[in-house]
Amino acid sequence: xxxxxxxxxxxxxxxxxxxxxxxxxxxxxxxxxxxxxxxxxxxxxxxxxxxxxxxxxxxxxxxxxxxxxxxxxxxxxxxxxxxxxxxxxxxxxxxxxxxxxxxxxxxxxxxxxxxxxxxxxxxxxxxxxxxxxxxxxxxxxxxxxxxxxxxxxxxxxxxxxxxxxxxxxxxxxxxxxxxxxxxxxxxxxxxxxxxxxxxxxxxxxxxxxxxxxxxx
Numbered sequence: 001x002x003x004x005x006x007x008x009x010x011x012x013x014x015x016x017x018x019x020x021x022x023x024x025x026x027x028x029x030x031x032x033x034x035x036x037x038x039x040x041x042x043x044x045x046x047x048x049x050x051x052x053x054x055x056x057x058x059x060x061x062x063x064x065x066x067x068x069x070x071x072x073x074x075x076x077x078x079x080x081x082x083x084x085x086x087x088x089x090x091x092x093x094x095x096x097x098x099x100x101x102x103x104x105x106x107x108x109x110x111x112x113x114x115x116x117x118x119x120x121x122x123x124x125x126x127x128x129x130x131x132x133x134x135x136x137x138x139x140x141x142x143x144x145x146x147x148x149x150x151x152x153x154x155x156x157x158x159x160x161x162x163x164x165x166x167x168x169x170x171x172x173x174x175x176x177x178x179x180x181x182x183x184x185x186x187x188x189x190x191x192x193x194x195x196x197x198x199x200x201x202x203x204x205x206x207x208x209x210x211x212x213x214x215x216x
Contacts, residue, residue: 001076010048016150023158030099035140037108039148056106057082099133120187127178134166141189157189
């Protein structure tokens with residue numbers, strides 16, 4: 001069912017929008033994919049372009065408030081519910097099980113749709129999960145101007161994988177540092193907008209890391 005829906009959505013999506021994909025998809029094994037959240041179509045956008053299936057954490061209201069058919073659709077495409085604003089242990093356990101099985105878990109760490117160009121402020125859940133599971137993070141940016149509508153130009157940029165070491169105990173400092181690094185990486189991917197030049201991204205990231213080093 002998933003592959004049928006993916007093919008159908010891909011045909012419709014690439015007919016309705018002008019999509020540009022920048023970056024490599026050469027990652028293997030389990031990982032957490034983290035992207036900025038511009039619209040309700042974001043999970044479909046990413047799933048249409050990614051070679052592997054993404055299992056998304058989705059807010060529980062989507063499963064509860066839009067009828068059984070929509071809840072079935074979400075589950076069919078690999079989504080599972082998470083209660084926002086709380087430490088949802090069941091959702092974390094589900095995510096860890098998927099990662100243990102070598103899957104990719106998709107998270108929008110802003111926790112809500114942010115359809116303006118404010119800074120990429122994120123919650124710590126994705127970083128905490130990555131540290132508990134010891135899996136890398138794949139940073140992804142979705143960029144388009146204004147509101148999404150048919151024939152809109154959309155650029156999806158896949159950044160370099162962020163390697164994460166497994167932490168068995170709580171480590172708030174490392175979690176905060178990882179969240180800051182992820183936040184800055186996605187912000188940098190968004191800064192270049194529709195440009196093709198990946199060397200510009202690398203240059204911005206280098207200056208960011210250098211300034212952080214100099215400030216220590």
